[in-house]
Amino acid sequence: MEVKVFKDKNEVAHKFSAYFKELVKGKEIFQVALSGGSTPKIVFDVLAADYGDKIDWSRIHFYWGDERCVPPSDDQSNYKMTVEHLFSKIDVPSKNIHRVLGEADPMGEAMRYANLLEINLDRVEGVPQFDLVILGMGDDGHTASIFPHEIALWNSNDHCVVATHPDSGQKRVSINGKVINCSKEVVFLVTGSSKAQKVDEIHHKKAGFEKYPASLVNPDSGQLVFFMDEAAASKL
Ligand code: 6PG
Numbered sequence: 001m002e003v004k005v006f007k008d009k010n011e012v013a014h015k016f017s018a019y020f021k022e023l024v025k026g027k028e029i030f031q032v033a034l035s036g037g038s039t040p041k042i043v044f045d046v047l048a049a050d051y052g053d054k055i056d057w058s059r060i061h062f063y064w065g066d067e068r069c070v071p072p073s074d075d076q077s078n079y080k081m082t083v084e085h086l087f088s089k090i091d092v093p094s095k096n097i098h099r100v101l102g103e104a105d106p107m108g109e110a111m112r113y114a115n116l117l118e119i120n121l122d123r124v125e126g127v128p129q130f131d132l133v134i135l136g137m138g139d140d141g142h143t144a145s146i147f148p149h150e151i152a153l154w155n156s157n158d159h160c161v162v163a164t165h166p167d168s169g170q171k172r173v174s175i176n177g178k179v180i181n182c183s184k185e186v187v188f189l190v191t192g193s194s195k196a197q198k199v200d201e202i203h204h205k206k207a208g209f210e211k212y213p214a215s216l217v218n219p220d221s222g223q224l225v226f227f228m229d230e231a232a233a234s235k236l
Contacts, residue, residue, distance in 0.1 A: 001226070010042065029192065146213040
């Protein structure tokens with residue numbers, strides 16, 4: 001595991017963008033699962049600004065680690081956010097964008113998306129393997145859309161599961177922990193002082209840390225890299 005700490009969210013965005021550029025260099029095809037949330041918004045803006053014309057996007061295939069069960073036009077949609085902050089600024093073929101159909105029946109879509117991953121990605125012992133999974137960490141220690149109150153979903157036999165936001169009850173489709181930990185690389189983008197407590201508990205394995213899904217991210221053989229700002233890393 002590697003922990004990279006930078007001054008603020010903006011520097012995290014620039015440093016991750018440079019890291020991403022190097023990761024995809026020379027790859028014939030690069031399969032990446034994106035995250036939602038506020039941090040990716042600035043990361044995508046910077047990635048497009050810094051490397052929009054320096055990366056051959058035709059070799060990159062975009063998936064989502066989780067998506068809200070809302071139409072693609074909804075402001076809650078991770079797909080919509082990604083279009084606004086990245087896809088609308090780069091030359092990426094539409095066939096490379098594999099969105100979760102948020103408007104569909106959640107259980108049916110979870111099954112469809114799991115099948116899509118099993119077809120499109122290489123598999124390791126039957127588990128679809130991404131080149132990169134980008135994750136965030138919620139204030140409650142969730143990651144992707146696996147929340148503490150549904151931590152049992154982490155080890156689901158289904159590679160995509162239907163999760164429920166603990167406050168809003170919003171349904172979400174999320175990849176499970178087996179797919180996350182099968183990835184060749186996992187990058188956590190964690191910024192803001194509201195994350196400092198969970199970062200402290202998880203990194204120092206404080207009592208009860210295992211109840212946070214984010215603590216279960218431990219790639220089987222891949223790399224785990226944290227990109228954090230000083231505020232999120234303030235208790236390390
Ligand atoms: C989502 C994300 C979610 C996010 C965390 C952190 O769909 O909301 O996948 O897991 O990564 O909530 O979000 P921030 O980037 O806002 O800290």
